[in-house]
Amino acid sequence: MSELSTSVQEVPEQWMGLGGRGLVSTVVATEVEPTCHPLGKRNKLVFAPGLLSGTVAANSGRLSCGSKSPLTGTIKEANAGGTSAQMLAKLGVKALIIEGMPADTSKWYALHVTEQGVTIQEESETLGKGNFETIQILNARLGEKVGVIVVGPAGEMQMSAANVSIKDPGSHIRSCGRGGLGAVMGSKRVKFISLEPTQNKVAIADPEAFRQANRVFTNALNSHPVTESLALYGTNVLVNIINEAGGLPTRNFTSGQFAGHEAICGETMHDTIVERGGKPKHNCHAGCVIRCSQVYNDLKNEYKTSGFEYETIWALGADCCIDDLDDVAEADSIMDDLGIDSIETPVAFGVAMEAGVLDFGDGKEVCRILRDEIGKGTPLGRIIGNGAASVGKAFSVTRVPVVKGQAIPAYDPRAIKGIGITYATSTQGADHTMGYTIATNILGVGGSVDPLSQEGQVELSRNLQIATAAIDSTGMCLFIAFTALDDEKCLPALIDMINARFGISLTADDVTNLGMNILKIERGFNLAAGFTNKDDRLPEFFKDEPIAPHNVVWDVSDETIDSFWDF
Numbered sequence: 001m002s003e004l005s006t007s008v009q010e011v012p013e014q015w016m017g018l019g020g021r022g023l024v025s026t027v028v029a030t031e032v033e034p035t036c037h038p039l040g041k042r043n044k045l046v047f048a049p050g051l052l053s054g055t056v057a058a059n060s061g062r063l064s065c066g067s068k069s070p071l072t073g074t075i076k077e078a079n080a081g082g083t084s085a086q087m088l089a090k091l092g093v094k095a096l097i098i099e100g101m102p103a104d105t106s107k108w109y110a111l112h113v114t115e116q117g118v119t120i121q122e123e124s125e126t127l128g129k130g131n132f133e134t135i136q137i138l139n140a141r142l143g144e145k146v147g148v149i150v151v152g153p154a155g156e157m158q159m160s161a162a163n164v165s166i167k168d169p170g171s172h173i174r175s176c177g178r179g180g181l182g183a184v185m186g187s188k189r190v191k192f193i194s195l196e197p198t199q200n201k202v203a204i205a206d207p208e209a210f211r212q213a214n215r216v217f218t219n220a221l222n223s224h225p226v227t228e229s230l231a232l233y234g235t236n237v238l239v240n241i242i243n244e245a246g247g248l249p250t251r252n253f254t255s256g257q258f259a260g261h262e263a264i265c266g267e268t269m270h271d272t273i274v275e276r277g278g279k280p281k282h283n284c285h286a287g288c289v290i291r292c293s294q295v296y297n298d299l300k301n302e303y304k305t306s307g308f309e310y311e312t313i314w315a316l317g318a319d320c321c322i323d324d325l326d327d328v329a330e331a332d333s334i335m336d337d338l339g340i341d342s343i344e345t346p347v348a349f350g351v352a353m354e355a356g357v358l359d360f361g362d363g364k365e366v367c368r369i370l371r372d373e374i375g376k377g378t379p380l381g382r383i384i385g386n387g388a389a390s391v392g393k394a395f396s397v398t399r400v401p402v403v404k405g406q407a408i409p410a411y412d413p414r415a416i417k418g419i420g421i422t423y424a425t426s427t428q429g430a431d432h433t434m435g436y437t438i439a440t441n442i443l444g445v446g447g448s449v450d451p452l453s454q455e456g457q458v459e460l461s462r463n464l465q466i467a468t469a470a471i472d473s474t475g476m477c478l479f480i481a482f483t484a485l486d487d488e489k490c491l492p493a494l495i496d497m498i499n500a501r502f503g504i505s506l507t508a509d510d511v512t513n514l515g516m517n518i519l520k521i522e523r524g525f526n527l528a529a530g531f532t533n534k535d536d537r538l539p540e541f542f543k544d545e546p547i548a549p550h551n552v553v554w555d556v557s558d559e560t561i562d563s564f565w566d567f
């Protein structure tokens with residue numbers, strides 16, 4: 001972007017076997033100075049489809065996006081569904097790397113990716129516009145089938161909670177949500193990247209072996225009970241489950257249960273969707289067989305939001321005490337349009353409520369602040385739009401649920417200790433998706449580890465973080481992991497597909513090694529950026545304040561946390 005020029009390079013030999021998270025983290029760790037300013041010219045923004053993206057493998061359409069994070073200062077990878085991963089893979093793009101920044105920062109640009117390469121054009125029409133309007137403009141300008149990767153106003157204003165949004169098959173959006181990657185895209189003055197549709201197919205070395213493996217893989221996914229629950233209630237099935245377990249952080253993390261849980265739970269959401277003629281299930285990209293997503297209509301039976309996730313509903317619902325699903329849906333829709341993380345931002349609101357900036361439970365005021373303050377970049381909007389830690393500092397709040405500057409999501413680490421290990425040790429700040437111990441701590445998937453005991457939590461989190469790093473490299477949605485943990489046919493079929501795609505012979509050990517290497521590469525970047533094991537800690541209020549109903553504190557020792565990295 002400094003030169004406003006593009007080039008196409010062959011993939012270096014040593015990166016051939018990488019895709020998705022493995023590739024973006026490797027590029028960032030190799031090419032970005034760890035101590036650089038995340039919003040400066042030395043940072044890079046990298047996109048990569050997974051190893052299986054663009055094929056017909058079920059659930060393989062995730063796009064990884066990576067950079068040094070302006071929110072955490074660590075390395076960052078976030079991935080999302082939508083149409084872009086499959087389109088990039090079919091265009092023959094292994095990774096797209098955006099580097100530098102324009103000398104004249106008053107000008108904005110769009111990148112256009114075609115079979116011939118990438119071009120850069122100045123852009124003005126979509127500036128300042130929300131994601132929904134931008135996508136409508138681009139559909140009209142470039143055709144309904146164009147792929148779009150875009151930043152909303154939050155990204156243009158380089159807020160640390162800004163996400164990178166990806167157009168989905170219904171022209172709604174999916175989000176690479178965490179860590180402020182949208183701010184990095186905004187710093188490079190790229191409003192959007194368009195992807196030209198193509199008839200190309202991704203080459204498969206052994207099509208018959210691929211077909212057979214995909215059949216086994218798909219059957220395994222379809223017969224797992226978690227697949228059934230996700231298709232029925234979406235991820236929001238978890239509200240009642242986590243509330244029952246006493247691990248639903250409520251009122252800025254002061255309780256583990258929310259009195260209004262029935263009003264916001266997956267069962268209520270499902271009935272409301274059906275009653276109002278919405279869609280109880282659909283997929284965020286072609287080929288997903290789990291279909292955890294949904295379309296939620298408003299009181300007039302008109303479209304309000306989609307991809308309405310548990311973590312967002314928890315954060316606005318329990319954490320901000322908003323027991324009105326329509327207010328939560330309205331806020332979700334505004335956040336999608338602004339392009340801002342719907343975990344970080346509501347957790348920031350929870351901290352602001354504790355500071356008295358607004359009242360707990362005031363969903364209408366949350367929506368007003370989103371629209372009129374964050375959307376317009378007022379001082380209050382910028383404080384909240386830069387995340388929970390920013391609000392804590394601005395208003396001198398000590399109960400600030402963040403690790404490495406990133407908001408802790410929907411599972412309280414005092415009552416579910418495995419996830420606390422993941423929050424503390426993740427290379428990316430607090431992030432449940434990095435090692436989702438809820439599967440085993442609460443759902444009984446992949447065995448059972450008592451959530452309240454310290455026993456076995458480090459090993460559980462470590463194994464899941466290693467497996468997740470590998471899965472995030474395939475382009476697979478993480479929700480295949482439930483089946484992979486329980487069904488012995490699932491993981492071999494996934495490896496068979498990778499082997500059939502490339503004509504190679506990976507083993508399960510190779511895949512484990514891939515996951516370990518990715519974690520070590522990411523940690524190496526963080527250490528070089530100045531992080532130490534002292535940063536692998538939860539905020540002190542978790543040690544001091546017992547949480548109801550179990551009346552437990554975070555009591556895992558620093559030595560136990562540090563043993564995570566003994567591999």
Ligand code: SF4
Pocket residue numbers: 059081282283284285288289290291292293477478479
């Ligand atoms: S299971 Fe949900 S998140 Fe995963 S690919 Fe399908 S719709 Fe997208």
